[in-house]
Amino acid sequence: MFPLPMTNQPHVSIVGATGAVGREMLVCLEERNFPLSHLTLLASARSAGQNLTFRGEEITIKELTADSFAGIDIALFSAGGEISLKYGPIAAKAGCVVIDNSSAFRMDEGVPLVIPEINPDAARNHPRNIIANPNCSTIITLMGLAPLHKAFGLRGIIASTYQAVSGSGAQGIAELDAQIKALTNGNPIEKKVYPHQIAHNVIPHVDAFEDSGYTKEEQKMLHEGRKILDLPGLKVTCTCVRVPVMRSHSISLTAIFEKKPTVSEAHAALSNCPGLRLVDDPFRSLYPVPLDTTGKDDCLVGRVREDQVLSNALALWVVGDQVKKGAALNAVQIAEIL
Numbered sequence: 652m653f654p655l656p657m658t659n660q661p662h663v664s665i666v667g668a669t670g671a672v673g674r675e676m677l678v679c680l681e682e683r684n685f686p687l688s689h690l691t692l693l694a695s696a697r698s699a700g701q702n703l704t705f706r707g708e709e710i711t712i713k714e715l716t717a718d719s720f721a722g723i724d725i726a727l728f729s730a731g732g733e734i735s736l737k738y739g740p741i742a743a744k745a746g747c748v749v750i751d752n753s754s755a756f757r758m759d760e761g762v763p764l765v766i767p768e769i770n771p772d773a774a775r776n777h778p779r780n781i782i783a784n785p786n787c788s789t790i791i792t793l794m795g796l797a798p799l800h801k802a803f804g805l806r807g808i809i810a811s812t813y814q815a816v817s818g819s820g821a822q823g824i825a826e827l828d829a830q831i832k833a834l835t836n837g838n839p840i841e842k843k844v845y846p847h848q849i850a851h852n853v854i855p856h857v858d859a860f861e862d863s864g865y866t867k868e869e870q871k872m873l874h875e876g877r878k879i880l881d882l883p884g885l886k887v888t889c890t891c892v893r894v895p896v897m898r899s900h901s902i903s904l905t906a907i908f909e910k911k912p913t914v915s916e917a918h919a920a921l922s923n924c925p926g927l928r929l930v931d932d933p934f935r936s937l938y939p940v941p942l943d944t945t946g947k948d949d950c951l952v953g954r955v956r957e958d959q960v961l962s963n964a965l966a967l968w969v970v971g972d973q974v975k976k977g978a979a980l981n982a983v984q985i986a987e988i989l
């Protein structure tokens with residue numbers, strides 16, 4: 652582990668600064684008044700020379716190369732798994748702590764996988780100089796389940812996700828936007844990101860299918876959940892669905908516990924948790940909806956009820972902004988721990 656300088660504020664860089672998550676990282680650093688001495692913005696040659704604004708000043712984007720990391724203390728990576736695999740180890744070797752938003756290193760030995768509200772201490776031990784940001788659906792799901800796990804002992808999860816197009820990056824947002832406009836104007840739609848029209852549709856296919864019939868995205872909830880909660884025996888079954896929502900994910904959950912929880916005990920466990928707000932008054936139509944979390948830091952949880960099929964189980968609904976808590980904010984919170 653390369654220690655960060657104790658006296659000076661760190662030199663931070665964003666790799667993939669022009670992307671949906673990269674731009675939100677800039678917003679989070681600014682909103683949280685993150686202490687930094689310099690900010691270097693990196694992207695592909697296509698964006699080099701363009702400017703982005705940070706704290707009222709224009710910063711010129713530079714092309715990412717193997718020499719980009721000299722003097723940088725913390726690099727927030729969000730340019731896709733291939734870029735992370737190629738440049739993450741180069742940055743780590745140059746003495747920079749990499750906080751990586753891709754799935755490239757999440758399950759690797761010696762790479763902590765961190766949700767700061769849940770396992771902050773894991774971020775302090777990063778022998779490979781790489782810390783992984785979990786999958787967006789995993790983060791939002793565990794924000795709702797970790798307080799219940801603490802109170803009742805989590806044993807299993809049955810999940811269905813309703814995932815926004817922001818999870819496919821800036822191109823996913825552009826595709827939904829363009830399809831809605833084309834349909835409104837009676838024009839033919841174009842499909843580049845998704846195998847089916849996403850406007851006015853839902854697609855039960857996020858990431859690549861595996862031989863098991865599950866997708867890689869569905870398996871991430873299992874493997875990453877076990878690692879973050881340190882629960883090797885956790886059982887998870889998941890269906891991940893892309894929905895025509897711009898940038899907040901919703902997750903319908905049945906969670907099975909060791910101890911039988913009542914709804915009022917669950918409400919007590921879910922109250923006053925950092926980063927999580929209980930919204931559960933269904934008779935007044937008060938429950939989490941994705942538009943209520945858009946652009947916000949907190950995840951929302953509600954619709955808590957006893958499961959009618961399984962014993963010791965609760966059904967619930969968790970929502971969070973995919974770009975913020977599902978990606979950029981979580982990465983910046985990890986940087987704050989450093």
Ligand code: A2P
Binds near residue numbers: 671673696729
């Ligand atoms: P660029 O805009 O220059 O293509 P998103 O996930 O929202 O699509 O964003 C992907 C991010 O990754 C963008 O900032 C994009 O930069 C960046 N990126 C893609 N390919 C490369 C590359 N070869 N080198 C550096 N950055 C890249």
